Amino acid sequence: xxxxxxxxxxxxxxxxxxxxxxxxxxxxxxxxxxxxxxxxxxxxxxxxxxxxxxxxxxxxxxxxxxxxxxxxxxxxxxxxxxxxxxxxxxxxxxxxxxxxxxxxxxxxxxxxxxxxxxxxxxxxxxxxxxxxxxxxxxxxxxxxxxxxxxxxxxxxxxxxxxxxxxxxxxx
Numbered sequence: 476x477x478x479x480x481x482x483x484x485x486x487x488x489x490x491x492x493x494x495x496x497x498x499x500x501x502x503x504x505x506x507x508x509x510x511x512x513x514x515x516x517x518x519x520x521x522x523x524x525x526x527x528x529x530x531x532x533x534x535x536x537x538x539x540x541x542x543x544x545x546x547x548x549x550x551x552x553x554x555x556x557x558x559x560x561x562x563x564x565x566x567x568x569x570x571x572x573x574x575x576x577x578x579x580x581x582x583x584x585x586x587x588x589x590x591x592x593x594x595x596x597x598x599x600x601x602x603x604x605x606x607x608x609x610x611x612x613x614x615x616x617x618x619x620x621x622x623x624x625x626x627x628x629x630x631x632x633x634x635x636x637x638x639x640x641x642x643x644x645x646x
Contacts, residue, residue, distance in 0.1 A: 479519055486512040503542045510534050524600045 489509040496502040510533045517526035607615055 482512050482515050499545050503538060503545060507534055507538045524603050
């Protein structure tokens with residue numbers, strides 16, 4: 476149980492470093508470490524599939540993409556536009572709402588009983604596959620078609636129109 480608390484402490488520490496870091500590249504690197512601690516939590520909770528997906532998809536693809544985009548953008552304080560009072564007010568309202576939600580969740584957490592797993596293989600890939608392909612086959616296939624259509628749409632939007640109305644030069 477002590478390793479759980481140590482990893483939880485590291486998760487909170489690195490997530491706070493993500494928020495309060497001045498350098499955006501350092502912030503993304505701290506986010507990678509935060510997701511790595513989440514992967515360790517998934518392994519401790521016997522959710523191997525979530526650990527693998529978190530490691531490959533989030534740490535391996537999305538955050539590396541964030542890092543490359545931030546390096547390409549070359550973010551400077553000189554090029555940053557000034558934020559209006561409405562944007563700052565929206566940030567304060569959003570942060571306050573998040574704080575109220577977290578306090579309410581912590582009050583409910585103090586009254587709840589711990590969850591005891593009935594099966595050791597609850598988070599295994601085999602059980603997840605059986606549930607996914609038996610009970611949730613239709614939503615799984617619909618989401619795959621949705622992702623395929625989004626990918627085709629992104630490719631179509633990214634390519635230039637190769638055949639405009641008339642490209643023949645006039646002589």
